[in-house]
Amino acid sequence: MSAWSWRNFDNLATWAEINLINGEFQTVELILKPILNADIPSLKLVARYTAVYGSLIIITLVGLCYEKVWSKILFLGLVAVPLPLEIKELIDDFSIIRLTIFILNLAVFVFLIIR
Incomplete structure (x- = not known):
């Protein structure tokens, strides 16, 4: 979501305005308010961290499928x-x-x- 949002910031702002006009305040406030208030470098950083975190989750999943001990420790760390x-x-x-x-x-x- 964050990678998409920093690339499509204008579209995201337009979508938020349309939903504010339609009265869907909670959706915009809970989900999009932090994204709309963030600057582009922050969104890029979040996107990179999210990509690394997601990659580690996939590696852990493969390790768990093969019942590797390191994957259980890595999964515990990723949850923590x-x-x-x-x-x-x-x-x-x-x-x-x-x-x-x-x-x-x-x-x-x-x-x-x-x-």
């Missing part, structure tokens, strides 16, 4: 990486959606450690 960022987001800008995502990610992390 966003937790500090989610805590920071909860402190800076609390919302029920962020809290729900944090609780779900924490539950998956704890489940993986116990297992």
Whole structure:
């Protein structure tokens, strides 16, 4: 999404304006507000990090299919990486959606450690 958004920033802004006119405020606010307020270099950086993270997920998936021990450790690390960022987001800008995502990610992390 972030790679698409920095390339199509004008189209994204137009789409957001149309939906604001139609009264779909929650969709624009929850999903697109951070993207529309970000500058192009930030969006490019997010796109690159997302690509690296996605590539690591694919590598982990292949390792899990072949039942490799390193893949379990890598998967645990990939689940744990966003937790500090989610805590920071909860402190800076609390919302029920962020809290729900944090609780779900924490539950998956704890489940993986116990297992």
